[in-house]
Amino acid sequence: MKRFSLYLFIFVCTSSFIISCKSDSYPPDNxxxxxxxxxxxxxxxxxxxxxxxxxxxxxDIYQYIFPQLADFDPxxxxxxxxxxxAIPEEIKITEGPNSGSIKFTIEYLPEAKWDDGKDVTAQDYIFSVKTVKNLKVKAGGYRSHLQFISDIIVDPNNPKKFDVIFAKDYLLAKETALTIxxxxAHIYDPKGLTTNLSLSDAGDENKLNEIIAKDSTLMQWADDMNGIKYGRDVVNSCGPYQLSExxxxxxxxxxxxxxxxxKGSKNPFLIAGPKRIIFDILxxxxxxxxxxxEGNMDLVQEVSGAVFSNLQKEENSYQFLTPQLTKYYLIAxxxxxxxxxxxxxxxxxxHLLDVNNVMKSIDFGNGTRTIGPIHPGKNYYNSKxxxxxxxxxKAKSMLTEAGWKDSNSDGTIDKMIGGNQTELELDMYVSEGKLxxxxxxxxxxxxASAGIKMxxxxxxxxxxESEHxxxxxFDMAPMMIRQDLVLDDPYTRWHSDHTKLGGRNIYGFENEEIDKITKEIQISEDPVTRNKLYTRVQEILYEEQPVIFLYAPSERMVGSDKWNMTSTVRRPGYMANTFTLK
Structure with missing residues (x-):
């Protein structure tokens, strides 16, 4: 009998053995x-x-190293x-080779520089976009957002100024161009291997393979981009902090x-408050x-509901932060x-999970039930x-309707699938997370009461994560989905284009109407029309139930009284670089 595993993933927790194996110097600056x-x-x-x-x-860490061109004020x-x-305005192109497209004219700050003193220029932006579009770079989750960028044209009189061309008027075109x-380029591609690679060729598998067949060094560069070299050994950008250890x-x-x-900037994303930020892995x-x-920690994130509640009842000088972040839980x-x-x-x-009980037990009721992938706090959430x-x-009745019954009286319901009698037996894999x-x-x-063996x-x-x-x-897996503050683009997670391995549609969900609507949302300019499309997406997912949508929790953080700290809806709920000592 073939058994299908049900993998449950919820926030990693490792064993106490690992904790006991910390080095003698842990934590640094005790x-x-x-x-x-x-x-x-x-x-x-x-x-x-x-x-x-x-x-x-x-x-949560690299945001202090890699700032975006623009970001959402906390x-x-x-x-x-x-x-x-400045934030550019959308310009419709009505003539020339790009007629019918749109563009945004962007200019880097004249003072923006890399750590070695070189200017941040349009060529660095081109390199960044080209890297994401390169099919040999494992940037699938990011790539779909840049799919409509067709060209980048540098101002011949200003190396910091350039036009970003979009082939069509995409829903998140401005945010796509700016929140990257x-x-x-001179650090992540010191030999200039990608200099002559065009944006279109980077995203064309056949042309890219032809280029690599003639020069294998480009493939080695891509391997380095995917590996430890540029993921850990070389970590460099123009943010206020640098990786030290x-x-x-x-x-x-x-x-x-x-x-x-x-230095001295008042921009919340360029401020450098604490001299050193140490992220302790605990x-x-x-x-x-x-x-x-004991005074060795300043901020603890993702505190469990029970611990958070108990700390609030105690006499202490802690700061309690509870921002409502744009995230939600589901079971994939x-x-x-x-x-x-x-x-x-x-x-x-x-119908077999008491979500209200889970929310009460884990988050002390501090959460909002959700029916789909749109956060309940957004104005186009389908509250109907x-x-x-x-x-x-009801679950038993539905399983019977689907043809599942205990034909051999062994206590587990079964059904003929592909000519084989298959019992509904599921393995649920969990980490040590309480949820x-x-x-x-x-x-x-x-x-068990419905005849399913788990x-x-x-x-x-x-x-x-890596193997399943x-x-x-896998069959099922609880997950936390974090969202940005921009309008939702359901294409990347629900369109059938993303069901292949490495795609964000890990659920394997395919629906022709969803495919059609998600593409319509991307090019919809009218908010009323777009909201109707969002409503329909939620209706379809509600009817098909490709996942089990749970609830949107509030974040719980506890901080020491040594720092002036504030919370924000912007994830992860705080900006450590803006903290100041009291």
């Missing part, structure tokens, strides 16, 4: 020193490489210039650049809180799995649809 800010991270970043590894656990949430003079990190699974140290080109929450109480389901290819089965599983209710009897454990236990109990198996997060999630070798 006592908080003047100007040194300690921040607890649950997991290591693996790479500090926005294009190849845009994971939240890395983004207070007003409006897009503001960071590395450029800039890499120094990195000990795997122990800590990452960023130091303020003393001769920084933007999977165990108890250890992190102990470090905080592999729609290609024979058992889960039927939407009736997927819906039944949705009600969250899936916990109803075991994963809670979901696993509740679903095991509920699924085995709960713990497994390291990194192994689950990325390869789509």
């Amino acid at each position: 006592k908080v020193q003047d100007g040194t800010l300690h921040i607890r991270k649950k997991t290591d970043a693996q790479k500090l490489h926005p294009f190849v590894y845009p994971s939240p656990k890395a983004r 207070v007003t949430l409006k897009l503001i210039p960071v590395l450029i003079k 990190e800039t890499y120094p 990195w000990v795997t699974d122990e800590y990452i140290i960023l130091d303020r650049k003393e001769n920084y080109w933007a 999977p165990d929450e108890t250890t992190a809180i102990t470090q905080l109480s 389901m592999n729609n290609d799995s024979p058992e889960l290819s039927d939407k009736t089965v997927r819906k039944a599983l949705g 649809l009600s969250p899936i209710t916990y109803d075991v009897n 994963g454990q809670q979901i696993a236990l509740l679903m095991k109990e509920a699924t 085995n709960i198996i713990q497994k390291p997060f990194k192994q689950i 999630l990325k390869k789509k070798d």
Whole structure:
């Protein structure tokens, strides 16, 4: 009998054995020193490489090294210039070879420089976009956002000024052009191997292969971009901080650049407050809180609901931050799995999890149920649809409707699939995260009452991620989805174009109407029309239930009283570079 594994991934937690193996020097600067800010991270970043590894656990760190051309103000949430003079307006091109396209004229700040004193120029921007578009670079998650950039034209009289051309009027064209990190071309491609590679050839697999066949050094460069060399050994951009030291699974140290080109800037993304920021890798929450109480830690993120509530009741001088971030939880389901290819089965599983109980137990009720991929806080969220209710009897009825029954009286329902009698037995793999454990236990109990056999198996997060999630070798997997403040572009996660390995549609979900609507959303200029399309996307996903949508939680952070710190809706909920000592 073939068994289909159900992989449950929720925030990595490693064993106490790993914690006991920290080096004798851990943590660095053990006592908080003047100007040194300690921040607890649950997991290591693996790479500090926005294009190849845009994971939240890395983004929380590399944002201080790799600023974007523009970003969302932490207070007003409006897009503001960071590395450029001004936010450009969209210009429609009505004549010439690019007629029918749109463009944005962008100019880097005249004072913007790299660490070696060289100017940040349009050529660095071209190199960055070209790198993402290069099919040999593993930037699939990023690449889809730049798909409509067709050309970049440099001003012949100003090397810092350029036009970004979009082949069509894309929904997020302005944000796409501006919210991208800039890499120094002379550092990440010192031999100029990509200089003569055009944007179009970089994204054309046949032409790219022809070029590489003539010059294999370009493939070696791509391998370096994908690997440790440019993900860890070389980490360089024009932000206020630089990587100084990195000990795997122990800590990452960023130091303020003393001769920084933007020194004294009031721009929230260029401010360099703390002299040193140390991200301490502490999977165990108890250890992190102990470090905080002993004065060795300044900020602890993702604090569990129970611990957060207890700390608030105690007499202490901690700061409690609870920003409502744009993120939500879901349980991914592999729609290609024979058992889960039927939407009736997927819906039944949705009725077998008491989400309200999970939210109450883990987040003390501090969250909002959600029915789809649009965050409940956005004005085009479809509030007319009600969250899936916990109803075991309804789930049983739906499974029976789908043809599942206990034909051999062994206590587990079964069905003929592909000529074989297949029992509905699922393995649930979980890390030690409390949310994963809670979901696993509740679903095991509920699924048993519905005739589904579920085995709960713990497994390291990194192994689950690399061997199963990325390869789509799973049945189900709880995940946290983080979103940006821009308008939603459901194409990258729900269109069938992204079901292939490495794509963001790890669920294998395919729907012709979704494919059509998500592309219409990308080019829709009318907000009313676009909101109707968003509403329809949510209706379809609600009906098909390719995943189990859970809820949008509030972040919980506890900080020491040594620093002036504020929270923001902008992820990860704080900006460490703006903290100041009291």
